Amino acid sequence: MKTENHGVLIIDDERPVLMTLEALLKRHGYHVDTAVTASQGLKLLKSNSPSLVLLDLQLPDAHGLEMLDRIKAELPEAQVIILTAHDSLHNAIESIKRGAFHFISKPYAAEELLSLVEKALEKRFLLREAENLRKKTEQLEKRLEIAEARPTPVFQSKPMQEIEELIEAMAPSDANVLIVGESGVGKEVIANTIHARSRRAGQPMVKLNCAAFPQTMIEGELFGYVKGAFTGAAHDFPGMIAAAGGGTLFLDEISDMPADLQTRFLRVLQEREYRPLGSTETMKADFRAIASTNRPVPEALAENRLRSDLYYRLNTFQIEVPPLRKRKEDIPPLIAQFVKEFAQRLTKPEPDVSPDAFQKLLDYSWPGNVRELQNAIEYAVVLARQGVISVKELPAEIQLPAALQQTEIGGLPRKGVQTLDDLERNAILQALAECRGNKKKAAELLGIQRPTLYNKLKRYAIEL
Known part of the structure; x- marks a missing residue:
């Protein structure tokens, strides 16, 4: 433990004691401040934040125990060693109850004091390490909670295995990605996976659903704005580009973004800078762009829903997620995943799926894709009795014979x-x-x- 990194504050009204302690500790490499009164000591405590305080209980302007309380309130992590005479042993014991590390009686041996100082500083170091570990644990628990709440991608079928191979290859780069596929296939899950396997994984992933906001609001949400930029802008709002700084910006349903805003966003991708609404200040843009659309790209381009120049900029890598009906091998692991997830949420035992019900789930065409399967399993787990999901616990449309399902759906x-x-x-x-x-x-x-x-x-x- 490097002593020069540790500051020691000595508060004692006996100048010979003060000078002796100062010389001893400086000789052993500590940075030392001294005070002869409580008021001086508090000023030095606030300005220098020492690691250790040596405190005499008999001070001219304050009682030592009151001073101890002030020190622990001002600087809780500072360790305090009480300097006491033989006749104040009771106070010394009381001080330990109030948070002092230890006490030492006057007169004291230099070796005893130095040993106590070293142990007090070691305790402070261990407490700080424990606090850091606690914070890291909380962060990891939050990340784990978020990860567990997100659907996990299933790469069982050949098409999905090919997608995983592509993700493994390109995720570490900052290349733009366009994810296409029908509604409910799991495009956002794929985007989450790309971010999680990228070099930006420790930074935020910010999501904007372009179809969820009125066209007049998307620009402000994306670029941010300053107070007074428009009617209703009562305060500054940094926007999602700023929020995604260092991380990933995911634009869901990019073809629903207004055409003029697509042009402006294209400029951000090209120049890596932007200006919030109502501001004259140019901001740096540092994010990886991932976009998705449920419209066939040729159709979106032909209808001018997706600008061709933005498409070519986003389309560095394109991932087409196949519908669930074309990757039946993924259905069993998805069923198992969702059954486990919803059983845990409902705090009930994980039910088995009967063979007949399982076959129904396999045969169904899943027009709503993975999202529909997820909802169907939640429905079934809620209704499951005696630990089994039978056919009658499935949604009505899945119970229909195969010949009638398409009639019912479309x-x-x-x-x-x-x-x-x-x-x-x-x-x-x-x-x-x-x-x-x-x-x-x-x-x-x-x-x-x-x-x-x-x-x-x-x-x-x-x-x-």
């Missing part, structure tokens, strides 16, 4: 003129979907007898 195709057979087949499917596969109710709805419905199901090869 309606029936109506392109061109249909034959009478097509019309009849579609009417049967629509009735069955509306009645959740109940043939008796569907027959009643169609105005036919049940045997007639069975014959038509056979005729049109409708399997339920």
Whole structure:
């Protein structure tokens, strides 16, 4: 332990004691300040923040125990050693109860005092280390809590394995990324993964959903503004570009950003600087850009929803996340992940999924992708009884026979003129979907007898 880094404050009204202690401690490399009164001692305490205080209990302008309380209030981490005469041993013991490290009786041996000083400073060092570790632990716990709350990407299927390989290769760089895919496939989860595996992982990841804000508000949210920049700007707001400093800026649904704002954001990507609304000061922009869109890129470009120059700037790397129906291998691990997550949230035992229910989950087409699967599992875990998710605990649309699911979800195709057979087949499917596969109710709805419905199901090869 380097003694020159430690300041020692001696407060004692006996000048011979003061001079002796000062000389002893300076000889051993400590930086020493001295005071003969409590008021002088408090001034030095505030200005120099010593690591250790040697305090006499008998001071002309304050009682030693009161002074100890003041020291611990002003500088809690400073260690205090009480200097006391034999007749004030009771006070010395009381001082330890109030937070003093130890006491030493006058007259004292130099070796004894130096040993006590070293131990007091070692205690201070250990307390600071413990406090630092506590803060680091809290930070790690918060990061772990955030990480556990986020959905974990599943890279089981071949398309997702290829995406993971690409992420591993490009995440450490600062290259821009454009993530495309249907709504609910997990584009934000992929963005989180890129950030977590980047060199910016220790810095914030700031997210702006361009579809969630009115067009008039997005500019202020992104660039920030100064007080009075517009009606309602009652105070300065740094904006998301500033908040993402050193980290990652994720722009979700970039094609919903107004075209003129896309132009301005493109300039930020090119010049790495910007100005908040109403400000004349140019700010530096230091972030990695990740954007996403659920619109097919050719369509977004053709409709001028996405400017081509911004697209080419963002499209350094493009990741196309396939819909869940095209990566069925990812469904089992996703089911397991969501079952565990929601069981923990509900503080109930993790239920098993019955084979029939599991097959239903595999066969379903998942038009809402991973988000729909997540909601379905939450629904099932809430309703699960006796530790099992059966078919009846699944949402109604998943319980439907496969032939009726698309009818229920998106309606029936109506392109061109249909034959009478097509019309009849579609009417049967629509009735069955509306009645959740109940043939008796569907027959009643169609105005036919049940045997007639069975014959038509056979005729049109409708399997339920």
